[in-house]
Amino acid sequence: MASSNGARAVVLSHFDQSRPAVDIVNYSMSPTLDKIRRAFGGIAPRVLDKELRIQASDAPARVAALLIESEDAHGSEYVSARDKRRAFVSGFDGSAGTALITHDQAYLWTDGRYFLQAESQLSKEWTLMRQLQKDVPTVEEWVEANLKAGDALAIDPLLTSVATARRLVESASKAKASIVCCEWGQNVVDQVWGADQPPRVPSDLQVLGDHFTGGLLNCLTGSSCAQVRADLDKKKATAIVLTALDDIAWMFNVRGSDVEFNPVVISYALVTLSSATLFVDAKELTPEVLAHFGSDVQVKPYDSIIAEVRSTYAAGTPDATILVDPAQCNVAIFSAIPLALRKESPSIVLRQKAFKNPVEIQGMKNAHLRDGVAQVKFFSWLEEAIAAGEVISEVAADKKQQEFRQQMEHYKSLSFGTISGSGPNGAIIHYHATDEAKCGRITTDQVYLNDSGAQYLDGTTDVTRTVHLGQPTAHEIHCFTHVLKAHIALATPGYYEDGAFGIRIESLMVVVEFCTFETITMIPIQRKFIDASVLTRDEIAWVDAYHAEVRAKLSPLLQDAPSALAYLERETRPLEQQ
Template structure:
């Protein structure tokens, strides 16, 4: 009998090993797909989009020399951004979403005559699998052995194969990267004069392009006028040996000229280009957007060449002929290249300037705007408090209504929270689309509720609520995990380990020459020690009434750009560890941190010491915290944090007479015992030792 059980156990072990290896092979090929079995008819996910007809139309154009104006192409790459390389772009510009059905903010599609493939990262693996139909392959970036776009194309296409792209949508950095990788496979990258997606996208199906009025960001929030900012940029241009610079990124233009708009969802940007010369500034924009709100007068446009730093306004499309003509008088023109989230200028921009006059550099504006001035710092802190008041009041409402038997769906919660936030003074709405995920939906890091996936909220699992606001004083981004019932031990342990990681990163003090990538170990170590991890980055920079993902800050231990960047006082960034159990539940906690100086510490190393100030002040969920996992230091930190919430957010709630939110906040921030039974010893010395070892290895490498 014992022998038979051993045989059965061995067979089961061999079976699961085989299945695991088989699934891994399918994943590498992109063939591991949900509900895409070739045997029988499996119910498809509700939000799956059938793009078969669109692919047929696209493939016809790929063979049409008349349409292309050149020889046929063997593959076509569709990127996710617009011609300004925006992360979140206008619905009108979402070409990759149209051809694939995938709506996430990151991902690229490649279409050949036989196959269609989507690449995306760990934030969107589950979402992409449910949205793209079974005719697509899915490359899950972040997993081992997943081929790059170039590697896959070299395997698929014949010798001399032609790969077409829209040169306005691909950055010069991506263009050169692909071109160099294609040399080995003898493939040719082709810049097309037409956008194939624009041709097949029927006007009646395509959303209208946004065209909202522009307004001025007042000096009481900006802290610097645009003349001073131009002077700072020109100083940087001079250091680089450039006598002109083109600005293509919308967040950089918004910061530089202190102008705001609504041309991009969730970010206050104006669709435009800027050329900076030694004395003149040219703004390429839709003139009709400047008529109201006295923007033209603000930019001094009626008085060209008579006032220092007069902004000369030109039509948006004039940028293309002007680049060819104006570049003749420049010795060197600084053209932005990639910097973390900032992709740099498009290939089309580069091709309109003589090669010998191009000075490819990271945009100096990226670093200038990342360091907030004192007015912006004060505004960012204020925005977090106002936003926290709205969030506390809203969460109090949810908890009360749920206890009375009311029911909510994910979309209900998102809509109600958006309303609470929009009611706040100086609010311009969300900084990104509100994420509310319940149970298995919460296991998708960047899940967004839709009509087809809209779960009803019950009391038997976690709810991940990730949201942010745009205020005239600053930008917010906060995530909290809720539970309306009694959490399981697994849920409590997951939540607490994520919380410990968040605390450990927040309390770090470090020399100013430390690389950003090094701090990631502090957030992940509580998960690593039990064999767990999350596939997204731990943090990103955040702007002041700008973009919610701002360069140059990116926190990830395995990122080349993170290992090259250093923290500066005045930087703001997110700290957002998480844990996701596919098909079960998810946990994520996110705060905004400000980088501050620690001037009282001795500079024995020759470098000043820095630390972090947590400015997000929203209570954690006490019933999800497993106190036995917290060390004395963790508990002390949590009590201090709760005290700050009561002082700052409590005052704001009372000022706004939001007393239900106030009492809810008080109940969630009660003092916890700092001494008592703990299942773990204080991990702080161990973690610091681990972090220092990790950093030492990085520096050696």
Template sequence: MFQTFDAPSRSGPIGARLAALRAVLKKAGLSGFVVPHADEYQGEYIPAAAERLAYLTGFTGSAGAAVVLTEEAAVFVDGRYTLQVRDQVDGADFTYEHLVENPPHQWLKSRLKRGDRLGYDPRLMTLAEVRRLEAVAKAAGATLVPVEENPVDAIWHDRPAPPLAAVSLQAEPLAGEAAEAKIDRLRAILGEKDVDAAIIAQTDSIAWTFNIRGGDVPHNPVPLSFAILRREGAPSLYMDGRKLSNAVRDRLAGLADIKEETALAADLGALGASGAKVLIDPNLTPEALARAVSAAGGNLVEGADPVSLPKARKNEAELAGMRRAHRRDGVAMTRFLAWLAATAPSGGLTEIAAAKKLEAFRAETGEEDGQPLLEISFDTISGAGPNGAIVHYRVTEATDRAIEPGQLYLVDSGAQYRDGTTDITRTIAIGAPTAEMRDRFTRVLKGHIALSTARFPKGTTGAQLDTLARLALWQAGLDYDHGTGHGVGVFLQVHEGPARISKAGTVPLEPGMILSNEPGYYKTGAFGIRIENLIIVEPPSEIAGGDRPMHSFETLTLAPIDRSLIEPALMSADEIAWLDAYHARVRATLQPSLESEALEFLIAATQPLLA
């Protein structure tokens, strides 16, 4: 298994850890300390050695923070985790706050006092985050204090060792472009921006640039590393040399100067001392790295990570790999859905058993296809009944629930294959659904179809499209508390920037970008609904009678959508036509790879809606 189902501790040692941290802070002369869910590389998913937030609070979600003051402490999570945090974190130790609506710097405004000293780890916080804290501290007459040693580490006596997974090369036929060509393109971007160098702190940006992959982070095939790109001369790549085989080292040595991470600070200082203009992304670069340049006299130029857009615009080889991966994954998913339909109605099936079975189908299908399952792309969200209403629910031995007739079962999962990354959500009725379930599911489906069929001009952003996925819900006074879509990498991170479909999605969508389309609805204590496919932004094409060409989406994901949950009376003729055409494509594509019960299920599940 690529995930575990261990239950985190909710009480007991958490209170003792909080007291121990306060003792360390008092000894250091600090009035408080900020604990982000972050590592030095600012990834969404982090290795066990960096899970300081989970160690201190018990909260295991992928986004959050905590602030510990002398007499008060709070844990901050976004809308995906408002239910989960209450299950995992004791309210006697931490108050619960919304990470977006009342982030740490806002919460601190009414709590910091003149003379307070608020500590933070500059390696774990971006320049933009530190600036927000600095402004609050200055207004209160307090001081923001960078620490040399993280105080959480001082009390974390059984902290795991940092990961040392082997680095591998991503073959050029899969990458679609040689690393030399990518580096040349990036040099040209630095020239356009009139900078001498750029700090690259995002591990997926580094992996894409050098055509390498790793295994340091659960579910994300990236090596923990840093890089400096230079407009003139070879880039520098900083990582633990023990991760490199002779063959990989030889290949990388032809591209860059390979150094240990311990050399990074001195090299940044040398860049600063030379007066270089250094590009940094303030939202992605740890403050410690930016400070190393500026303190030595360098000129920081703020802008977006120069790798992010080239990486997001997938080339034809990458798109071909993703299509293969999604056909393979569709076969595994259909086998799973057929097994679920035969097994769940009789009772006895649990969320963990279903998650294990789905992973087994993926592993088996990958072996048959010659592309083994290398990882899952995130912990499978396997939620029955009320657990499905927890947006990023993580099933554990303590929460494992039976999947029973009369419930909705939500399964959000994905795979990492060498040729692509998948992410799919399906909601399945176990037995006969209620009228309310059918109404809500159909409204979610209408939003999903509206986004799938959207046509839009060049320059359109995800924020402009987000409304399409919500309109049918809004008309009934309903909504969901998460974005509609995120970018997806190719055998890289399942959550990839810079584009997204959400109220905050300000980056224009461009051809080759891959995003998720996942509207949902969640009734606390009852059920959750989400329908997710991955989609590719297609080049603009002419529309008969139109004035200008328009982009559209190609749907990558191939798996049946539960027809028993659809209320046809709520669907338009065009929506029904889209669903029938999608199901016909799913059937035609997957049928040759299925047999017996799975094939029978596929044929039945992809019949026209009104047949």
């Protein structure tokens, strides 16, 4: 899946250069935007100072604009239905974007993955701000250039990270303006959304067994806690506030389903040198969970995190130092920590959980083998169905692919919404077909891009393969082969030709000392799409070696599926063998 993390993906996009970087449109007042703007006046004058303390002010706030970000209170890129505020306001439902609403304008910033999608989803009230394009200001640059002296930009401190708020405060101060915070629990969008806003669902906590983790992450009696507390000691800190959901899942070794496609539990955590508290609204603390936590973990209500931090450290607890990650921690929690007790540091959990133990690595490999079996069965089925003249829609292909995955051991869910894009739909980087009647059909004269993945108990998969069910054109082969060359060098490249097709090849890898990678995705790369004459000898050797490994590992698992086995054997032949 194309990621916002630049280290993961290289996207070579071919967009219509005649299209302006900023779409200027005619505005008409929508009911939702009108209600949002009327709510500006109800925001209390709670000013965010340069130390990111929320200070009450006697002066009325002249709110000129409201910032609505994509993330939830945990900085998550993928959020629960309740937290999709930016999507509710704008109609744009991509995973990344920032909305800014003034009294007479509405702006939406997003990156190159979503330009085409935003164009199609935004109504005429909105101006699309194409990030990183020439003459397009960042949000902070817009704030500095457009706010007037005495103006205020309103944010929700629960939904804004410390790092973001710091940049906004700096930009606003240059304009002699300010950043003001709505009261906790008084989010403007939530007020407008009203009864239609999806409710918060109590979390269903599940313990991940030691046989999946290697026994090294056994709650707070295991090495995860020992490692974190050792790092706290090294940094001369006495506690750490955890807000990122994946950090908490790793630290406490619990999983859930609070966010679609993500096995996380909506929660906060406060871990000290001698105690640990998990703030979560649990549906039920099962005997298994209680036994797992034992006496090491206290469980408190989700919304009590700020009150707990304030009461615990209000008096300036002697010798206390609380570690927070400014990129992850929200302003509301950060401001509740006394200034003298704050110590900023990149998440120590983030780094630790990146180092996988042998059991975890083997689990990931096993998950990818099963996923490879499901994928080979899917592409074999798709090829046969199209050849037989069946009409297969993008949605139907998505559903069939999920059926194959559901047959695999330890399957839990998809890991993201499948990108099943035929022809021009494949050029929309995060395209997701949902309407059977309106989606595209997979044909023999168009490129088909499939970016998908699954959550298994022992690992997560994310893979993209691009195929042609007929005969690709010389141009398509040329583009595919160059994407393949980039894949061999960079792992996750893509080429998207607006209005024509998209091509991506994506595999997951394990870092191996020293200094290389081991590909764990085991799915063939379509041979007829490859022009071997363009590849170097080393690149041909790489493809042949990869395909030999895929064939050797998947063949024993496909003995009961002769069509899929034949497909595998054909697609993994050496490139120079006809």
